Amino acid sequence: MTQAPVSNVVTAAGLEPALEPVSSGASRKARKKGLKDPKRKITWDRVRAQRALLAMAVPLLLYQILFKYVPVYGWAIAFQDYKPGRGNILNQEWVGFENFVDLFTGVNGERFRRVVVNTLGQSVLTLVVGTVGAIVLALLLNEVKNLPFKRVLQNITYMPHFLSWVIVASLASVALSLPSSGGFINQALMSLNIVQDPVLFLTEPNYFWGIVAGTNLWKELGWNTILYLAAITAIDPTQYEAAEVDGAGRYRKMFSITLPGIMPTIVVLLIINSGWILSTNFELPYFLGNGLISERAETIDVFVLRYGYELGNYSLAVVAGIFKTVVAIILVGSANQAAKRLNQETLV
């Protein structure tokens, strides 16, 4: 959520195309041995020769450092009793780790633990349902031999990805409401005699995680198949032919060739997404959450915005933000390490 709006394209999407690894295995080993690429040794002559490239890159690097890394000075607030009325950061009262103690223990601690559990629950559920759904859909789309039909299907399923969360939340709240406000889900359930009375989806806390995962699935399912389909296309066709000669049927080929073939893609996407586990699902809980279900709906980002920004309690909000960032970096690093251990494709 606190990503710059433009990068919301990335965060909102949940699963996004994989980055190519920053360094391939071979060159990583080479660097460990201290073998530097002789072409990139830094000498004064080289710097002079490349001044045009430096002119292109360095100002933008400084800019990025200003907008992405410099705000860390705000982390000082975590160690202060911050009162906006006192002016800027320099005039605040320092209180050491009091805010950390406050956030992780006592009444606030209880609330914050609930908030973390909700964030993890909603995100993990969204990620699992989303990944499995996208892989299944990619496998099914791959079996469609009629190309025009396949293309139409793809275009329809990609479409929701481009709608904003504001719109999607609006559609979801209408769909899940009472029949009198357009709740067609309740209407369908009632006309099929599955339920007698309309279900109050948005006032029952225990439904909320499912609603979040379901809405995310609706929005991103088609979009997430793009890369899996691309990976399937890259599988060597002779493998399928060989399997057929050996008598493999449709499902056997799916399980023994297609799935292993797209495994690297799946792993890289999971690594990429592991770092966003605490930052996804801000909008839905913020728009659809209400007092009745906040015990299940409130996530870290919502907590930061409501408690910190809206109530002016900056100190606790900054502590929560630090917690989020530190955990994100640890998660990406660990996921990457785990993949390395398992000899899978890695990110860095």
Added chain:
Amino acid sequence: MSSISVTKPRVRRASRGGSPRRAWTTERVIFTTLNTTFLVLLAVLMVYPLLNTLAISLNDGMDAVRGGIGIWPRVFSLKNYEVVLNMDTIYQAFFMSVMKTVVVVATNLFFTSMLAYALSRNEFIFRRPITLIFVLTMYFDAGLIPNYLLIKDLGMLNSFHAYWVPTIISAFNLIILRTYMKSIPDEVTESARIDGAGEFRTWWQIVMPLCKPTLAVVGLFVAVGSWNAWLDTLLYNSGEQWLSTLQYELQKLLSSSMNAGANTAGNAAAVGAGGQLTTPIALRSAITMVAAVPILLVYPFLQKHFVSGLMIGSVKG
């Protein structure tokens, strides 16, 4: 992602798993039927909520409260749209959204592609550390309040600059562009250099034209992201009405009418604007459509580009 290679779009390939003309065995008939049915149902699920909202927005507000509208308006009326388009705030917000999107896309493409060009040059000495610093920003985030304080300290609160200045580079799009530029044969840039072109000219006149499809994709991502953003308005620019964006106006309207429990009582009350009577549910549907339509109109034109562009982004360079 070593396993992925770029495939040229629109090549009729033999279908996977055998020759294109296979006998219609019983198994195949059953599978194809079930699969097609399932996929069609899925496609219907994808578009139904939108069509339903469209139908409600084109329906008479008082009638919509009775519920039961499918994908066709029961009592056709353009009143909701009249009310929406008579709201000055909506007009202004629409214009501001367009302005913001145009500026953000232009600055973003310019700066991101310039940096991507520098980082795609193999001989560039600081290539790796600079790339790493940018990639890290995908995960490293100082947090909402620190970011807010930075914008405040830079004096950008309640100004148009808060929309475009902080976002001129997105790490993710940078990687996509850089990867694509790496795939351009060295001979191309080499010959430009022999002809006496400097780095800037090579980037602007040689590499940029070759990147058009990828630039279209990245431009689409950026445009959609900017158009759909609302949090930047809430945080930085909510103090000035003229800086409001369409998504933010929609969001305000939603949160005022989205109290799940009170959802029925609220809908019975009529909303008057310009002597017109309508209901929140119908009005909200109309605003939702106004916010969604621009994206849906642009989408068909760009979608053929973006899949190929995405694939490029995922190729190991």
